[in-house]
Amino acid sequence: MYRDLRHWLSCFEECGELKRVDGVSCDLEMSGVWEILAREGKGPIPALLFDNIPAYPKGYRTLFGLLASPSRLAMCLGLSQEQGSRLSLVKSWRTKMSNLQPLPPKVVASGPVKAHVLTGDEIDLSRFPAPRFHELDGGRYIGTCHGVIIQDPDSGWVNVGTYRVMVVDRGRLALHMVETQHGRILWDKMCNKRRQPMPVAIAIGMEPALWFASSVRLPWGISEYDYAGGIQGEPVEVMPGPCLGLPIPAHAEIVIEGECLPGELTDEGPFGESLGYYANLGLSPVPEPTVRVKAILFRDDPILTCAHPSKPPHDYGLMGNIRHAARIWDILEKSGVPGIAGVWCHEIAGGALFTVISIQQVYAGQSKQAGLIASQLANTGRYTVVVDDDIDPSSLNDVIWALATRSDPERSIEILRYCPTTSADPAVSPREKRKTKLAPKPLYSSRAVIDACRPYEWKDEFYPVAQVSNELRLQLLDKWGHLFKEFLPDA
């Protein structure tokens, strides 16, 4: 495995998966350039390391696209890099995930992140090139590809979660944690119920496996530090934060230590979100927990890692989709649903809003059963489509063809009302969200399960597919393929 982010980057630079770029501004330019490249570029897009950022010292860098290619993601998860296709990555991550043994972190006295420590009047968040990502954003975001570290005062459990962090001024930050998040529940316990300050540390530029872990919904009480150690096969090295003593990643690029005080909220947002909308515009800015910064630690020439949400597909879609798909597959099998041939959550729909499961039909009602179970496994969901096992669930062409030809809306679509959702859901009106903000109330949206399998009762009589057979295809390619070489993909 790799020691830290820098070691990881050096491995990828050798394979051409890192590109250094000079002179691009952190005010809309770097996020925009990255978005254009990620959306319109061909092939695996390299991660971009921006340096010589106007108005910042040379060496103060930002990094976009950390886990945005299948090979970078495979390496982060310790999977074989031969795993070219998305489905094979899902399969191998599922196997690793279900056998993963958490490994507690190793406590060290100090680490590279302590190269510079700013306290008191030296604290100034504006010395880092925190980007303004989108044109309608309400501020600069220093935390998008990072971990927010909070400790449960009762059990000592340390939670690390990715919750976006906006710069308020030179010494304050605002934290956006939605109601169901562990960080939010801990904040509520300390600041609201017990009226005591909550120590917090924000680590930027951590080991990629720790960043991956910090966006996984682990059970309450399981630390992302242990989970990342399990992924890496080596413990994460942590050291006590010099000011507040929370365990912080010793090899991170930047760590900010601070405190949230009871009742202290600051306006946050709006911010362009991962489903492709400013889904809180009109409600934003929203008062969110404020972090009063007590210390800033950073390495020489620090790298500020960034994740850029936008209209999908965006740069961290792949990692979320592989994780969701593996979890759904695992839960379906553990629930006893047989014949699961593949699961894919389409990046184009963001999160888990368009999930496809392919199954080998063994009994009547199995497709509906698989769809109904899978439809409930994400906080925000929309469409779950179940297809036969001759359909590649990761191919939108295959899926749309099956949907259009094998389903019949009257018998195939099940609509589930009053399912959970979050404030990031653009299908919920600003009016409903506003009500929720004024007096905490649940938010709901509906979900649909679409059975696009051949109808079980007459599946064996279903019309044969009109497509050249594999056998004939191979014969024809062998005989005539040389005439069309320039039009055919490489074998």
Ligand SMILES: Cc1cc2nc3c(=O)[nH]c(=O)nc-3n(C[C@H](O)[C@H](O)[C@H](O)COP(=O)(O)O)c2cc1C
């Ligand atoms: C790039 C990225 C940004 C995220 N931003 C937020 C956010 O601003 N607020 C939030 O509540 N969850 C956010 N999430 C989702 C959480 O990280 C995820 O639900 C995680 O499981 C939360 O950790 P917890 O389960 O320990 O609370 C984000 C995830 C990613 C990958």
